[in-house]
Amino acid sequence: xxxxxxxxxxxxxxxxxxxxxxxxxxxxxxxxxxxxxxxxxxxxxxxxxxxxxxxxxxxxxxxxxxxxxxxxxxxxxxxxxxxxxxxxxxxxxxxxxxxxxxxxxxxxxxxxxxxxxxxxxxxxxxxxxxxxxxxxxxxxxxxxxxxxxxxxxxxxxxxxxxxxxxxxxxxxxxxxxxxxxxxxxxxxxxxxxxxxxxxxxxxxxxxxxxxxxxxxxxxxxxxxxxxxxxxxxxxxxxxxxxxxxxxxxxxxxxxxxxxxxxxxxxxxxxxxxxxxxxxxxxxxxxxxxxxxxxxxxxxxxxxxxxxxxxxxxxxxxxxxxxxxxxxxxxxxxxxxxxxxxxxxxxxxxxxxxxxxxxxxxxxxxxxxxxxxxxxxxxxxxxxxxxxxxxxxxxxxxxxxxxxxxxxxxxxxxxxxxxxxxxxxxxxxxxxxxxxxxxxxxxxxxxxxxxxxxxxxxxxxxxxxxxxxxxxxxxxxxxxxxxxxxxxxxxxxxxxxxxxxxxxxxxxxxxxxxxxxxxxxxxxxxxxxxxxxxxxxxxxxxxxxxxxxxxxxxxxxxxxxxxxxxxxxxxxxxxxxxxxxxxxxxxxxxxxxxxxxxxxxxxxxxxxxxxxxxxxxxxxxxxxxxxxxxxxxxxxxxxxxxxxxxxxxxxxxxxxxxxxxxxxxxxxxxxxxxxxxxxxxxxxxxxxxxxxxxxxxxxxxxxxxxxxxxxxxxxxxxxxxxxxxxxxxxxxxxxxxxxxxxxxxxxxxxxxxxxxxxxxxxxxxxxxxxxxxxxxxxxxxxxxxxxxxxxxxxxxxxxxxxxxxxxxxxxxxxxxxxxxxxxxxxxxxxxxxxxxxxxxxxxxxxxxxxxxxxxxxxxxxxxxxx
Numbered sequence: 001x002x003x004x005x006x007x008x009x010x011x012x013x014x015x016x017x018x019x020x021x022x023x024x025x026x027x028x029x030x031x032x033x034x035x036x037x038x039x040x041x042x043x044x045x046x047x048x049x050x051x052x053x054x055x056x057x058x059x060x061x062x063x064x065x066x067x068x069x070x071x072x073x074x075x076x077x078x079x080x081x082x083x084x085x086x087x088x089x090x091x092x093x094x095x096x097x098x099x100x101x102x103x104x105x106x107x108x109x110x111x112x113x114x115x116x117x118x119x120x121x122x123x124x125x126x127x128x129x130x131x132x133x134x135x136x137x138x139x140x141x142x143x144x145x146x147x148x149x150x151x152x153x154x155x156x157x158x159x160x161x162x163x164x165x166x167x168x169x170x171x172x173x174x175x176x177x178x179x180x181x182x183x184x185x186x187x188x189x190x191x192x193x194x195x196x197x198x199x200x201x202x203x204x205x206x207x208x209x210x211x212x213x214x215x216x217x218x219x220x221x222x223x224x225x226x227x228x229x230x231x232x233x234x235x236x237x238x239x240x241x242x243x244x245x246x247x248x249x250x251x252x253x254x255x256x257x258x259x260x261x262x263x264x265x266x267x268x269x270x271x272x273x274x275x276x277x278x279x280x281x282x283x284x285x286x287x288x289x290x291x292x293x294x295x296x297x298x299x300x301x302x303x304x305x306x307x308x309x310x311x312x313x314x315x316x317x318x319x320x321x322x323x324x325x326x327x328x329x330x331x332x333x334x335x336x337x338x339x340x341x342x343x344x345x346x347x348x349x350x351x352x353x354x355x356x357x358x359x360x361x362x363x364x365x366x367x368x369x370x371x372x373x374x375x376x377x378x379x380x381x382x383x384x385x386x387x388x389x390x391x392x393x394x395x396x397x398x399x400x401x402x403x404x405x406x407x408x409x410x411x412x413x414x415x416x417x418x419x420x421x422x423x424x425x426x427x428x429x430x431x432x433x434x435x436x437x438x439x440x441x442x443x444x445x446x447x448x449x450x451x452x453x454x455x456x457x458x459x460x461x462x463x464x465x466x467x468x469x470x471x472x473x474x475x476x477x478x479x480x481x482x483x484x485x486x487x488x489x490x491x492x493x494x495x496x497x498x499x500x501x502x503x504x505x506x507x508x509x510x511x512x513x514x515x516x517x518x519x520x521x522x523x524x525x526x527x528x529x530x531x532x533x534x535x536x537x538x539x540x541x542x543x544x545x546x547x548x549x550x551x552x553x554x555x556x557x558x559x560x561x562x563x564x565x566x567x568x569x570x571x572x573x574x575x576x577x578x579x580x581x582x583x584x585x586x587x588x589x590x591x592x593x594x595x596x597x598x599x600x601x602x603x604x605x606x607x608x609x610x611x612x613x614x615x616x617x618x619x620x621x622x623x624x625x626x627x628x629x630x631x632x633x634x635x636x637x638x639x640x641x642x643x644x645x646x647x648x649x650x651x652x653x654x655x656x657x658x659x660x661x662x663x664x665x666x667x668x669x670x671x672x673x674x675x676x677x678x679x680x681x682x683x684x685x686x687x688x689x690x691x692x693x694x695x696x697x698x699x700x701x702x703x704x705x706x707x708x709x710x711x712x713x714x715x716x717x718x719x720x721x722x723x724x725x726x727x728x729x730x731x732x733x734x735x736x737x738x739x740x741x742x743x744x745x746x747x748x749x750x751x752x753x754x755x756x757x758x759x760x761x762x763x764x765x766x767x768x769x770x771x772x773x774x775x776x777x778x779x780x781x782x783x784x785x786x787x788x789x790x791x792x793x794x795x796x797x798x799x800x801x802x803x804x805x806x807x808x809x810x811x812x813x814x815x816x817x818x819x820x821x822x823x824x825x826x827x828x829x830x831x832x833x834x835x836x837x838x839x840x841x842x843x844x845x846x847x848x849x850x851x852x853x854x855x856x857x858x859x860x861x862x863x864x865x
Contacts, residue, residue, distance in 0.1 A: 071095075072091075072092060074089070075088075075090075075153060076088065076148060078155045079154060080157050080164075086112060086747050087745060088112060090104070103136075103137065105135045105136070105137050106133030106134070108176070112173065114165050114171075115140070115163060115164060115165070120141075124140050143159075145159075169284060177751050181214070181690075181756070182214060182215055183214050183672060183675075184213045185212050185673070186209065187210040187670040188670070189667075190205075191205065191665070192205040192665050193663070202230065205228040206226070207227075211224075212753070214753065218245045220241075220242075221241070221686075222238070223238075223239035224237060240260075240270070241257050242258050244752075246752070250278075252278050252279055252369075254274070257272065261370070265419075266479075269388065271388050272374050272376075272385075273374015274372070274373055275371065275372040276370070277370035278367075278369050281722050281752060283366075291328035292337070292353050293324060293363070296351070298341055299345075300343045301317065302343050303342040304340070304341050305342070306337055307339075360453075361428060361430075362402045364396045364398050365396055366395075366396045367394060368393070372390040373388070373389055375387050387410050390409075393405055401421070401422055405418045410480070410484065411487075412440075413437070413439070413478075413480065415480065417434040419451075426456065427454055427465075429454050432450075433449070434448060434451070435447075438487070440486065440487070440490060449477050449479075462513025462514075463511070464510070464511040475501065508524055510523070518543060518544055519543070519544045520542070520544075521541075522539070523540050525537075536560065537558070537570075538558070538559040541555065552577060552579070554577075555574070556572070556574055558571070573599050575596070576595070576597075577595050579592070579594075580592055588613050588614060588618060591610070593610075595607040605627070607628075610623065618644075618705060619644045620641070620644075621642040622640070622642075623638075624637075624638070625640075634659075636656065636657035636658075639653070639654050646715075647682060647710070649667065649668040652664070669682045679714045679716050680710070682706065683719070685716075686752075686753050687720045687721075687753055689720055689755070689756045690715075690757050693709060693730060693762050694713040695736075695739050695762050696709055696739050697710060697712070697713055697735065697736070698734040698735050702728075702729030702730060704717070709730070713762075725747045726749070727745060728745070728747070729745040739762050740806050741760060743761050746758050763806055764806075764808075765808045765811075766807050766809065766841060767806050768805050769802065769842045769843075770844075770845050772816070774826065774847060780816060780818070786815070787817075788807065788814055788815075794806070797816065797818075811830065826847035826848055827847065828845060828847040
């Protein structure tokens with residue numbers, strides 16, 4: 001802008017050059033522009049005397065009515081009032097010569113940039129309802145503007161804040177959620193093992209499967225496993241099969257078939273039936289989990305900052321009066337928030353907001369629900385299935401209280417739960433009561449239980465504490481699983497007096513940072529029974545620290561289980577781990593790990609492992625382990641290697657001891673069938689993208705060191721975040737030199753379980769870097785246009801007469817022009833060159849003005865890159 005003012009451009013000229021390609025940016029810096037009155041349009045006239053080649057060197061008439069931008073589709077970074085919002089395809093409407101360029105806005109793009117459609121005029125709504133997709137933004141919102149810069153591929157949108165929706169941070173409109181394409185996939189985990197001992201040879205194999213088929217809005221899924229043993233043969237187990245789809249207005253998922261309840265209020269249950277349950281992933285990131293609403297009052301236009309343990313979490317500006325911040329991101333266990341209001345007059349006010357996150361806490365005004373109807377699948381018991389009806393509901397009542405409740409019912413059983421979760425300065429506390437009734441053969445068993453959970457994170461001291469306690473307050477209380485087992489046992493005619501009935505259960509966890517002295521953790525659980533003596537006890541003490549590059553840890557485990565006759569014996573075990581990098585191997589230095597374990601019988605086991613990676617992409621992993629058993633005194637050795645390929649992950653392992661040897665092979669990956677073909681992937685995902693760039697085989701997928709486009713130019717990108725914008729990129733490194741990407745990154749917001757298809761533009765042809773001169777030795781004018789023998793533009797001449805072009809195999813001549821006169825044009829024939837996909841052809845050539853033929857310079861050459 002400084003250069004434009006120095007050159008004397010008037011404001012109208014600066015506005016006309018809002019759409020500015022790279023060539024015009026240079027022209028703006030070199031030329032003065034003035035505006036001439038016109039009855040039809042503003043005319044811009046360049047002072048070509050300031051161009052490097054002097055007056056008449058380049059025909060600038062194409063720019064006199066503004067910057068020409070050819071009509072078509074462009075990939076652009078979209079900035080809204082200076083802030084990057086997303087990267088999307090946009091459509092430019094223009095005349096054939098690129099004049100009068102306008103960015104097209106339809107309903108989808110308006111939703112994307114956050115325009116509040118409810119505030120638009122009836123006329124604009126009517127045009128959108130008819131399916132019109134090319135409105136000028138200034139026609140939609142008064143005073144708004146959209147400025148596209150092809151040189152930087154940016155679309156700068158300026159729009160009044162009042163015209164935008166007040167969306168939470170991270171909000172993605174459901175209109176942008178992509179249901180994906182019709183596709184099927186099969187993820188597999190295959191393992192085969194052969195063990196040979198003094199007794200004989202034992203062979204076994206395992207195949208785990210996860211299959212899916214997407215049809216429109218529905219997603220069909222199946223989990224299963226097949227095991228084979230030499231002596232027992234093959235057995236296939238179907239784990240679950242279900243169909244699922246989004247219910248967008250309710251921010252929930254409808255599941256039909258075999259699945260599991262969430263376990264948030266009641267214990268998780270496997271069922272066959274139908275479920276409708278909230279899906280928190282459909283909320284913006286800033287609305288997921290729990291965070292308090294911050295309320296305050298500003299005397300002036302003020303800046304408000306929110307900190308936690310000295311870290312700045314959030315900052316915004318607010319007008320005078322009451323303000324509310326309700327879109328903080330959840331931060332795990334929490335920690336009190338420090339809020340500072342910086343007034344415009346220089347004064348400050350600071351206050352704190354308690355923040356202790358708990359499993360049951362929800363944000364104020366938000367809710368969560370689930371309804372399940374069907375029958376249970378109790379694979380661990382032979383007593384068959386039981387009918388199941390379950391409903392749960394949670395509601396954030398305020399910053400401090402969340403209410404929740406639920407009910408379960410089956411034949412001969414029902415239970416009702418009610419609870420309250422609290423966010424307090426001393427921590428997050430939740431308390432609930434459950435009343436249950438079971439109709440047994442010997443009479444009705446009624447009882448109730450109480451549950452308390454507590455958690456507190458003290459950021460200042462690095463302390464994190466969690467406690468869960470459950471009391472089955474009466475002997476006749478039975479939860480759903482216990483009741484179903486007892487009812488099933490009675491139906492089978494079995495004696496139920498020996499079934500354990502839990503009385504109370506307490507679990508606690510404490511993690512404490514010691515600063516430079518390391519990190520210590522303590523966890524424990526104990527449980528006792530109404531009809532059985534003694535109690536189950538288990539706890540663990542661990543310590544971790546680092547000395548330079550050497551890491552070490554020490555852990556102690558103690559456990560005791562009840563026995564029919566009473567208390568069992570306390571079992572103790574101790575383990576010491578040490579890990580350090582070795583001094584060779586460069587950036588991929590291997591690591592040495594040593595482990596010493598002492599079990600409850602006093603036996604000491606020693607183990608040492610060397611592991612590392614190799615390859616340009618660290619695709620090879622290896623390990624060598626030596627072990628000595630304390631109980632037998634015998635040593636064993638294990639060698640393993642893993643290959644992380646672009647199509648599968650393969651592993652092999654060989655172990656040998658005094659009386660045995662073992663060999664195993666495994667493979668993991670997925671096969672995805674989609675409209676572009678069949679693609680193999682080493683990853684096992686559910687929500688994924690199939691990217692397609694025909695002709696670009698070998699290019700890397702950004703963010704995955706070993707994932708590359710296959711021979712068809714396709715690859716599967718796993719682990720996309722559903723209902724959020726994901727950046728999916730391609731790294732051209734590895735693709736052949738005769739292809740060029742017109743785009744390398746796209747954004748997509750898939751629905752959960754979707755397989756979205758992303759196509760990337762690719763130009764193919766022989767890459768050439770030409771140093772072009774005229775017959776008299778002069779350099780071609782900067783900015784001269786270049787077309788091939790079909791009239792297709794292949795670029796412009798750069799500084800010093802250099803031309804970079806990617807040409808089709810059958811192109812034999814280029815036409816270069818820098819004006820409409822005959823002496824402002826020349827013809828450039830191209831030599832017949834061998835098409836090498838890994839070469840850049842660099843040639844010195846001569847272009848003959850006004851002649852049908854010209855020649856290639858004698859020093860034309862090909863340079864390897």
